[in-house]
Amino acid sequence: MTESMPRPLVILDVQDAIDQPVWAAKNNPDYLENIVRLLSHWRQMDWPVLHVKHDEANPASTYAASGPWNGIKAEVAPIGGETIIVKTQNCAFIGTELDRELKALGVNRFILTGVVIHNSIDATVRAGRALGYTIDLPLDATTAVPVTGLNGQVWEAQTVFDVTAAILASEYVLPCTVDELLADRTD
Template sequence: MSTALLIIDVQYAIDHPKWGQRNNAGAEANMAKFLAAWRGQGMPVFHIRHDSREDGSPYAPGQPLHAFKDVVKPVMGERVVGKSTNNAFVGTSLEADLKKAGADKLVITGVLSQHSVDVTARMAASLGFNVTVISDATAAVEVTDERGKHWPADDVHALTLAHLKADYAAIKSTTEVLANLTA
């Protein structure tokens, strides 16, 4: 069995101002390190692309911001899975594709921690995959809750990772995972 890398929703759309302040400015650079390591080892890579159905969404197909960011752009032979919900498993072939690739472990990077990263990691764990979410290769945005309380992106990120760690995934840094990969 092998470990697959999932890079979730790293499209130019994430830079649209509608999302507000974001944390982990270096997340994409860390994702690129994972991508280089996975490619170097010939391990399976899956690029998850959000294909929004919402009117006016920067993630909508055909919009200029829909494209993958250059730093993590897929190359020939890497699987691209388009999704129209936050969950990369719903309405897609991801589970079957991972099994076909022999993947029983997933390393998850991408955006947003509190949206697609969270729900995809939870679903992956529920499907029996061993899941690791990379704390510094994922990013969150600020949120205002129903009470009007503002939550900075760092707090949203930390809380999301704490919930994932409690039941669904190991939470590790880029340095930790890449050190073990080359060991």
């Protein structure tokens, strides 16, 4: 890499909220284990890790700022020196310090993991690309849930995931796997 720092690992919305019934029927059941694998490696290498936490204003949301499931999941909880960025929108760049933090690290490329690919991941990827970032998206370190259309049609989580991944890979992200990132020694 030509940058002065390794690519930061950004972990998005991996909070206790994602385990509530409204988020059931996720595809990719190993997504959290894969995020933990990346996080462990980044910590071992002492590379930058940024946690993005969603504080939803809607009290009915599982991600409600004052709700019982708002905490970052224990498996990926921040440790000393890791940055925590709080967002209130689906996009991690809107109204947050994410852009400033990445610029302070001197990078224009980062790795994005978290939930869910067709919501906050998608919104963050699109804004990040518009800001000029190159984004690596390990597809096995994210997930989707079923989506119900306006006419009542239900698209299963895997279909939602596959379509969203294809759209993002067409021009917004560099799709990859956790194993590929762990094998890449160019960081």
